[in-house]
Amino acid sequence: MRKPIIAGNWKMNKTIAEALEFVNDVKDRVTTTEVDAVICAPFLALKDLKEATKGTNIKIGAQNMHFEESGAFTGEVAPAMLKEIGIDYVVIGHSERREYFNETDETVNKKVLKALEVGIDPILCCGETLEQREASQTKEVCKVQVEKGLENVSKEDLAKVVVAYEPIWAIGTGKTATAEDANDVIAYIREVIAGLYGELANDVRIQYGGSVKPANVSEIMSQSDIDGALVGGASLAANDYVELVNF
Ligand SMILES: O=C[C@H](O)COP(=O)(O)O
Secondary structure (H helix, E strand, O other), X not given: OOOOEEEEEOOOOOOHHHHHHHHHHHHHHOOOOOOEEEEEOOHHHHHHHHXXXXXXXXXXXXXXXXXXXXXXXXXXXXXXXXXXXXXOEEEEOOHHHHHHOOOOHXXXXXXXXXXXXXXXXXXXXXXXXHHHHHOOOHHHHHHHHHHHHOOOOOHHHHOOOEEEEOOHHHOOOOOOOOHHHHHHHHHHHHHHHHHHHHHHHHHOEEEEEOOXXXXXXXXXXXXXXXXXXXXXXXXXXHHHHHHHHOO
């Protein structure tokens, strides 16, 4: 049985003060232990958020990290720096990072491997553009991104990886893939993982992301292969986050 995982991805939103106000508002309302409730926040707020959520059911994730351990990489954050403050998850290869910060399948793979090595669970993102969808390339694009992202991940580590399927055209646009469409692609992604790891693919949690909100989360979560959601915009409002997690 795969434990559902609902992760808010705040992107470049919320100061430390705003982040703390948010968790203080939601922490007593995120009581379920049947769902992994995660907040992926900007780097600066992570340490304070970890402290503020101690003893609660909320887990904290970063939105990126470098794959090198240390060195001359101005402006970057190393895996051990996140591990030191107890970060639980790290989003890797979000489409915004691929588009605006030149992330490639190769760097994504290096980051996935490094996260696993230091003991942080990676959320590996994949998804197609509108152009690719219209050219019926959705599955092929996801296949390549997932296969390359998982290269050299051991069987033992596989279940620590969360995959997030986010069709780019559905991110922040208000357009959602139908729950059935999303499930179809996610079931296909599971087949791709099964092609690499056999039955262990059944232990991998795969999220859907793209305009998920309280009004559509239960329909999305009722699908057979969808194990969670990676939520941008709607995760910024405390009441919405609580509703999402308690879908
Ligand atoms: O990481 C989250 C996704 O990019 C979805 O963002 P959204 O919920 O604002 O569409």
